[in-house]
Amino acid sequence: MRVEVAGPGDWAQWRDLRLQALRDTPLGFVETAETALAKDEAAWRRRMTEVPLSLLARSEGRPVAMVSGFLIADRPYLGAVFIAPAARGRGLLARLVEPVAVWAWAFAPVLLLEVHEANPRAITAYARLGFVDTGERRDYPLEPGGREIVMALRPAAS
Template sequence: MQSPDLTIRSTTADDWQAVRALRLEMLRDYPIAYAETLEQALDVDEAGWRLRGARGTTAGQTSIVAIDGTRWVGHMGGYIPDAASGPLLVGVYVAPDHRGDAAGTSRRLLDAVEAWALGYGSTLRLEVHETNARAIRFYEKLGFTFTGRNRPYELEPGGLELEMIKPLR
């Protein structure tokens, strides 16, 4: 069931403490999904977290969060790695108690990222680790399809990052 208190909004530099707390939660929940280790994230200083928070207000990138009352329960981000490839969805996370169609958190976050991405292209891309079956099912349900492209995952245990793409309306 959707929470009536759920707010979807962009992050700011002043959100740095909540951005940090949510990122650490993300890394503890599914460490292979974010191209960063928990140890690396713990080493980021306040200035680094402020920069991450500012992604929500910086041209060419976005950082969108879901907040239930005062608790941060989800995140999706995006940026433009290069003009040829267009917008890339990154940092996808929803707290376990806010997952699923009934909660609606994931769809609302993705709607916000797609609205941002439309300003930069006609498709939205993402990369997902080949062993992350739950995420793959979620992305397929939302209209993403595999492109056939992949690249090696840079952290242990290795494996492949699979590219998926979705046309934007």
């Protein structure tokens, strides 16, 4: 499996994997499948240009996982994380997070993410990689009363 930087030319593969992600794990994202389906090619290409770091993992040339790194108020975040069911359980999450962490630590000594409180599998997976609960909570915009946990990953002390 290869993890590669995705660019505007990868928009269709990104879109297809994103739609799969939204159907598989709707609480993992702050977008609905319906909203994503309504976007045209130009919007997908723009997304691939505007987001600072987008990675696709490919197996036999087909995309099986995705992740992004982006900034919110100069704070680096991990997002758009999805691994297709057939590719899970192979250590791919660590391979996706590592380059995003390296990118993030060029901006700040922490990489943040938000994960829905009702997604214990993801919370556990991130904790195994060293992410810790910051104690901060955010409202999940697609579910009244839903909350997201903010987790942080810092570089290992040398």
